Amino acid sequence: MPNPLELPQGVLDLLLLKTLALEPLHGWAISQRIQTRTTGDVQVQQGSLYPALHRLERKGWLKTEWAISENNRRAKYYSLTPAGRKQLRAEEAEWLRLALAVSQVLGEV
Amino acid sequence: MFEDLRFRLRALFHSESVEQDLDEELRYHYERQVEHLQNQGHMEAEARRLARLEFGTLDQRKEECRDVNGISWYETLYREFRQSARSLLRRPGFSLGVVFMLALGIGGNLALFSVFNGLFLKPLPIDRPEEIVDINTAAPRWNLERTSVNYFDFHNWRSHNRSFAAMACYDETEANVAFTGEPLRLRGLQVTHDMPQVLRIQPALGRFFSPDEDKPNANRVALISHRIWREQYGSNPSVLGQGIRLDGQGFQIVGVLPSDLRLPIEADFWTPLGEAPVQRQNWYLDTLGRLKPEMTSAKATEDLLRIHKSVPDEMSQLTFPFTVGIRERTFGEMKSYSLIVLAGVGIVLLIACVNVAGLMLVRAQSRRHEMAIRAALGASRWQLSREWLAEAIWLAAAGAAAGILLGLGGLRLIVSLIPDTALPAWVSFEADWRFALLSLVLAATSALFFGAFPALRASRAALRNELAESATRSSASNGQRRSLNGLVIAEVALASVLLVSAVFLGKALWDLSQVQPGFRAENTLVYTVSLPRSQYAKPEQWVNFYSALIEKTRTLPGVRSAAVSSITPLSGHQGNFYLVEGAAPLPKGQSDPVVLRITASPGYLAAAGLTLAEGRDFEPNEGSAPENTTVLVNESFARLYWNKTSPLGKRISQRSDKPKWMNIVGVVKDWKHYGLDRPMRPAVILPQRAAPAPQMSVIVNTASDPLTLARASRELVRQLDSQLPVFRLTTMEERLSRSLWIRRTYSWILGLFAGLALILAVAGLYGVVSYTVALREREIGIRLALGAAPVAIARQVVWNGALLVAAGLALGAVASYFAARSLASLLTGIDPANFWIYAAVGALLLLVALAANLWPARRAARLDPVSIMRSE
Numbered sequence: 013m014p015n016p017l018e019l020p021q022g023v024l025d026l027l028l029l030k031t032l033a034l035e036p037l038h039g040w041a042i043s044q045r046i047q048t049r050t051t052g053d054v055q056v057q058q059g060s061l062y063p064a065l066h067r068l069e070r071k072g073w074l075k076t077e078w079a080i081s082e083n084n085r086r087a088k089y090y091s092l093t094p095a096g097r098k099q100l101r102a103e104e105a106e107w108l109r110l111a112l113a114v115s116q117v118l119g120e121v
Numbered sequence: 122m123f124e125d126l127r128f129r130l131r132a133l134f135h136s137e138s139v140e141q142d143l144d145e146e147l148r149y150h151y152e153r154q155v156e157h158l159q160n161q162g163h164m165e166a167e168a169r170r171l172a173r174l175e176f177g178t179l180d181q182r183k184e185e186c187r188d189v190n191g192i193s194w195y196e197t198l199y200r201e202f203r204q205s206a207r208s209l210l211r212r213p214g215f216s217l218g219v220v221f222m223l224a225l226g227i228g229g230n231l232a233l234f235s236v237f238n239g240l241f242l243k244p245l246p247i248d249r250p251e252e253i254v255d256i257n258t259a260a261p262r263w264n265l266e267r268t269s270v271n272y273f274d275f276h277n278w279r280s281h282n283r284s285f286a287a288m289a290c291y292d293e294t295e296a297n298v299a300f301t302g303e304p305l306r307l308r309g310l311q312v313t314h315d316m317p318q319v320l321r322i323q324p325a326l327g328r329f330f331s332p333d334e335d336k337p338n339a340n341r342v343a344l345i346s347h348r349i350w351r352e353q354y355g356s357n358p359s360v361l362g363q364g365i366r367l368d369g370q371g372f373q374i375v376g377v378l379p380s381d382l383r384l385p386i387e388a389d390f391w392t393p394l395g396e397a398p399v400q401r402q403n404w405y406l407d408t409l410g411r412l413k414p415e416m417t418s419a420k421a422t423e424d425l426l427r428i429h430k431s432v433p434d435e436m437s438q439l440t441f442p443f444t445v446g447i448r449e450r451t452f453g454e455m456k457s458y459s460l461i462v463l464a465g466v467g468i469v470l471l472i473a474c475v476n477v478a479g480l481m482l483v484r485a486q487s488r489r490h491e492m493a494i495r496a497a498l499g500a501s502r503w504q505l506s507r508e509w510l511a512e513a514i515w516l517a518a519a520g521a522a523a524g525i526l527l528g529l530g531g532l533r534l535i536v537s538l539i540p541d542t543a544l545p546a547w548v549s550f551e552a553d554w555r556f557a558l559l560s561l562v563l564a565a566t567s568a569l570f571f572g573a574f575p576a577l578r579a580s581r582a583a584l585r586n587e588l589a590e591s592a593t594r595s596s597a598s599n600g601q602r603r604s605l606n607g608l609v610i611a612e613v614a615l616a617s618v619l620l621v622s623a624v625f626l627g628k629a630l631w632d633l634s635q636v637q638p639g640f641r642a643e644n645t646l647v648y649t650v651s652l653p654r655s656q657y658a659k660p661e662q663w664v665n666f667y668s669a670l671i672e673k674t675r676t677l678p679g680v681r682s683a684a685v686s687s688i689t690p691l692s693g694h695q696g697n698f699y700l701v702e703g704a705a706p707l708p709k710g711q712s713d714p715v716v717l718r719i720t721a722s723p724g725y726l727a728a729a730g731l732t733l734a735e736g737r738d739f740e741p742n743e744g745s746a747p748e749n750t751t752v753l754v755n756e757s758f759a760r761l762y763w764n765k766t767s768p769l770g771k772r773i774s775q776r777s778d779k780p781k782w783m784n785i786v787g788v789v790k791d792w793k794h795y796g797l798d799r800p801m802r803p804a805v806i807l808p809q810r811a812a813p814a815p816q817m818s819v820i821v822n823t824a825s826d827p828l829t830l831a832r833a834s835r836e837l838v839r840q841l842d843s844q845l846p847v848f849r850l851t852t853m854e855e856r857l858s859r860s861l862w863i864r865r866t867y868s869w870i871l872g873l874f875a876g877l878a879l880i881l882a883v884a885g886l887y888g889v890v891s892y893t894v895a896l897r898e899r900e901i902g903i904r905l906a907l908g909a910a911p912v913a914i915a916r917q918v919v920w921n922g923a924l925l926v927a928a929g930l931a932l933g934a935v936a937s938y939f940a941a942r943s944l945a946s947l948l949t950g951i952d953p954a955n956f957w958i959y960a961a962v963g964a965l966l967l968l969v970a971l972a973a974n975l976w977p978a979r980r981a982a983r984l985d986p987v988s989i990m991r992s993e
Contacts, residue, residue, distance in 0.1 A: 040153040058176050063185045088146045
């Protein structure tokens with residue numbers, strides 16, 4: 013398995029928002045989910061996951077709630093706020109445009 | 122932004138729970154990972170090791186999260202404020218002193234402002250109060266600022282004006298009413314039918330008067346007040362249509378007045394005025410108008426003048442209608458007093474602020490070293506100033522809080538000084554948004570004022586390299602000392618202005634209280650009885666009733682003399698015009714003066730303590746013979762028509778086409794009928810039998826405390842007629858003291874604040890001088906070590922203080938003179954050129970200031986040079 017990818021600035025936020033768009037999750041599940049979805053290509057650094065979540069909460073894009081987790085323990089669940097949903101749509105569109113643009117350039121070469 | 126703020130505030134105020142959350146969240150993650158690894162087949166110990174490897178330490182993770190929460194400007198601010206609060210609490214003496222001074226200044230201002238607010242600023246308790254004006258007429262020829270309004274004029278104005286949405290006039294009245302129990306004397310109003318439109322009110326029950334009911338000889342209908350409805354009729358709606366006897370006359374109740382009605386006076390009943398616009402003799406009505414929107418009082422006056430002057434008769438040329446706001450009419454006189462007191466209290470606040478600024482400067486000086494270090498380490502000017510401003514804001518907030526309490530307490534005290542019935546019912550002194558606003562403004566400006574000094578200095582310190590300077594513990598910089606000295610000089614000057622003003626006012630009040638009233642104040646009881654025309658239709662009945670009452674009163678133990686009179690001293694005015702037989706016609710353009718007309722029983726002079734200048738008092742039964750009526754005049758009257766010759770035997774008559782001449786048999790010395798500070802008008806006293814009146818005041822001269830006779834007097838009246846209430850029962854002493862209450866109140870208040878100003882100024886001086894001594898310790902130590910005499914050191918300290926005081930006094934003397942001049946323009950009895958007052962105040966200030974200097978001087982003289990030098 014090749015080394016996990018380094019995430020460019022801002023992409024982690026997008027991945028977190030996208031992951032939470034489906035259902036509320038706690039921190040550990042989020043990192044698991046991203047890892048499985050990317051088949052291990054992206055491994056969320058422990059040092060950046062929680063600060064990122066807290067930052068998104070502070071911006072009002074995520075809200076949190078303590079609930080009982082699948083292993084019957086209290087865990088902090090993150091979910092999208094309406095503002096977060098809007099932000100996700102915007103960032104998604106932007107990312108796709110960027111990705112398209114970048115791959116166009118790369119394709120030309 | 123809002124989310125952010127919420128988040129941070131939570132972090133700020135619930136930092137513990139935030140920490141707990143974080144801990145639990147991260148711990149869960151770790152445990153879950155361990156579980157996960159175990160599920161993949163690792164043994165627990167191995168799983169934990171792997172998880173930790175991957176996750177790192179809990180503390181490290183926490184720290185990263187905390188960084189996200191970061192420090193924002195409001196957290197800095199919060200810390201700044203917490204820091205300065207701590208630093209203030211560490212110096213409770215300083216902080217309490219400052220808060221106390223500010224509380225005095227702010228509290229005093231708030232209390233006095235509340236009074237001013239209640240009198241002059243609060244809107245009247247009525248719909249669109251700004252449209253309401255009082256209408257009156259002035260008659261400059263007779264020196265009458267207000268003649269009251271004649272119904273003919275009113276009718277004319279009402280019919281033809283273009284300025285008023287509605288206009289109504291009223292007459293205050295009183296009536297005896299017997300519900301169950303003791304008969305009551307109720308205040309009432311006779312109003313024209315349009316009064317509700319002027320006041321924009323609806324009846325609580327029933328209806329107001331119709332225009333038809335507001336005509337002479339109409340059906341007698343009345344509205345009663347909400348209070349009477351509640352207290353006497355148990356709020357029963359069946360009151361409508363019931364009868365009520367006012368002064369024995371039956372009226373039908375058609376409505377109940379609204380419960381919150383306080384205008385134009387708090388009346389217990391309304392009856393229609395029922396006047397017809399036919400005569401132009403009586404000027405007795407008060408008039409209110411509601412201006413049309415967009416109409417001003419001045420334009421309305423023009424409009425009224427236009428209508429008024431178009432009536433072609435003499436009266437219309439002599440009188441001038443004018444409009445004025447209700448507050449202006451009621452309290453116009455008080456405005457100058459109130460402004461004087463407000464200015465005085467403002468000065469106290471200023472002194473308090475100056476004092477606090479001085480204290481802050483002293484503190485800034487003692488922290489100069491620290492500030493310099495911080496500046497050297499890169500703290501910005503703003504950062505350094507901010508600390509001082511935070512402190513100032515704390516102090517100002519605490520001072521304002523204490524000041525609000527003090528102000529509310531002071532307000533209650535002042536209100537308790539005001540006699541019950543001295544102010545109209547619509548005046549309320551409760552704190553409102555203006556009070557709140559002023560509290561805020563005072564707190565903010567004082568914080569800025571005394572916070573700015575040290576803040577500026579601190580930031581300047583950042584610019585200069587004071588580090589090197591302060592390392593040598595030099596004396597206070599010149600700039601610092603100059604600003605401190607300036608503050609002291611300002612303080613002394615301000616305090617002297619206030620003291621001089623207070624002494625002037627106090628002296629004027631004292632002089633006034635020494636004025637001989639010309640009537641007897643002590644041991645004199647007065648009360649009034651009014652005979653209703655329904656039972657007492659004939660004038661003989663009036664005379665008989667009052668004669669019987671006087672006779673019975675004279676038999677009471679402890680009564681020296683008793684009499685009745687239509688108007689007793691200090692109880693108002695009833696005027697008339699008089700002709701003098703054989704007098705040269707007055708020069709054209711000069712009208713007869715208005716003469717105070719009194720009707721009195723024989724013995725009135727003795728009972729009231731008036732003195733005869735010449736001639737004699739009435740004899741018993743005098744005035745029964747209509748062809749030979751006698752009259753007394755006062756000195757003013759005699760001087761007006763006969764100058765120096767005696768008026769005895771001369772004849773006068775009420776102005777009329779068919780004069781009924783009366784012989785002057787005596788001249789009474791002028792008495793202060795209208796108040797100790799008011800001039801006396803010419804007056805005549807007619808014998809009761811010649812000019813009977815249904816309402817008379819009984820005046821009783823007693824051997825001891827007059828109020829002990831109050832019950833016996835009421836009982837006498839009850840024996841004569843159990844339906845008659847006794848009202849306005851008081852002593853002449855009480856009446857005299859009440860007539861001076863405004864002057865007394867503001868003199869006391871200003872005196873109190875002048876005393877405070879003195880104390881504050883002296884405290885400020887003491888602080889500054891002590892501080893200067895503390896700063897110069899090193900220099901003084903050297904001089905002592907070099908052999909200077911301690912006495913010389915002490916003398917120099919005192920001398921320095923004295924110089925400051927002298928400078929302050931010189932400045933204050935000039936300012937005081939101008940203050941006294943403006944006082945003299947507002948009040949009588951003040952001579953701004955009274956040198957002694959300035960000298961006395963100056964001497965007092967100097968003396969007290971020197972005393973304040975002695976302690977620091979003594980300290981300077983006793984400094985131990987050895988220990989000072991060693992501490993270097």
